[in-house]
Amino acid sequence: MKSLQILRPACVALWRPNRCVSCLLGLIMYLGCAASFNIGPMTTGLRSAFSATRSSSILGGTQRAVTFDRLLVNIGEDFNPETGTFRCRLPGAYYFSFTVGKFPKKMLSVMLVKNGMEVQAMAYDGYQNQGRKVQSQSVMVSLKPMDTVYLLLQENPHYAIYSNVGPYITFSGYLVYPDSTSTVGYLNNHLSPPGLHLPGCPPPVDAYYDWRRRSTTEEPRSAFSVARTKSALGETRGDREREALTFDVEYVNIGGHFNKTSGHFTCHFPGAYYFAFTVGKHPRRAVSVKLMTGKGEVRAMVFNEDMSRRREMQSQSLLLSLKRGDSVWLYSQQDDGYAVYSNQGRYTTFSGFLVYPDGESMNIDRTFP
Incomplete structure (x- = not known):
């Protein structure tokens, strides 16, 4: 018993500095993990x-x-x-x-x-x-x-x-x-929550701090995908403004930047966007659909002048560099000989999403729900 009493102070003396080092290392690791909370899907x-x-x-x-x-x-x-x-x-x-x-x-x-x-x-x-x-x-x-x-x-x-x-x-x-909840869930499964810390170390954060509701700088998100379940028949009615092709089915509208009633996507975050569309060709009519920006600048198109009674489809896609406020939409030729075909099978679709935001879009504070 005496030998144990003699050795104990030495053990304590040796252990205390190690405990401090452990606390310091744990705090550094925790802060490092917290700082990386806003890293995107590619690295999380x-x-x-x-x-x-x-x-x-x-x-x-x-x-x-x-x-x-x-x-x-x-x-x-x-x-x-x-x-x-x-x-x-x-x-x-x-x-x-x-x-x-x-x-x-x-x-x-x-x-x-x-x-x-x-x-x-x-x-x-x-x-x-x-x-x-x-x-x-x-x-x-x-x-x-x-x-x-x-x-x-x-x-x-x-x-x-x-x-x-x-x-x-x-x-x-x-x-x-x-989903943002997926990001939080993944991080909570791979980082130590505030309540778990090394024995003998002080809590790394305030006990009242909410781990799930923390303000972060998150990359901006913008995406949409829509479809039509009805055909759009062209009509020759003299001079008139070009009208966008509208849609009645909405799969995705992250950010709410696409208006399916007007058929227009409006850029809120400048950057490079990917757009893709597919349209059905109506029996006995040609198809001509253009991807437009602004007030009518043609960026890409699909075309088929076959007037047979058969139905088929045409597809197109490209990347566009957009500024805040730019609009993107589809225009179907408005003449009697042209039409876009669709039904409940959803032949006609239109999708777009932000691939790479410009630097100015990156500094946006967001709070996870």
Whole structure:
């Protein structure tokens, strides 16, 4: 007992400086983690992306979901190529795009489906001619954990999709903006909360400080994705102002910067934006749709003057550098011989999102809910 009493002061003397060092290191680590709270999805681990291809054809009626035999990217392991299904792990806004080949002498109808029954958009071609070609479609969708997305092929022998070692069939998707609650949840799972500190160390923050409600400098967010469920027929009515193509289905509208009633997107955060649109061609009419900025500057367009009775689709996409207040919209030619076709399958879609904000947009204080 005496030996223990003699040794104890020495142990205490040796331990106390180490305890101070431990406290200091813990505080430094905590502050470092807190300072990095506003780091985006690329560095916090909030990542989900896939891209897959198929090198063989599928005849309608042989299988429902389009499956894939080559996986190019699968960040997060959220996509199963054997079932063709993407299962959401991180809630947020996802951008999906797909391209499918048309089989000779067969029609083409492939739908992007959410949770097995909600049709989000489709690719269609009613031609049954000998030639081969491809149709594309893209849309941004808001997903919750465990939501599923896959491509559904028409179950009818008159339909098919074509591919070879080329390949014609591709399917890609990625998380554009995670929900803010996902960001907070991820950080709370990977950083020590204020209540957990090293034994003997003082609390690193005020006990009344709310970890979930802290003001941060967050990158600005702006994204939209919309669709039409009705056709838009052109009419020749003399001189009149160009009217934007409007939409009646809203998938995503982060920031509220797109007005589906007017058809206009208005830039709030200057930077580089990605835009993509797909339009259906109406039977017996040509299609001419332009991506416009401002009061009518043409930036890109789709065109098909085939006057056949078949329905098909045209797609276009590009990046634009926008300033605050700039507007972007779609214009469909307003003459009798032109039209845009759509129905409940949502042939006609329009999406856009901020890819890289300018420096001036970065200094925006935000508070997580």
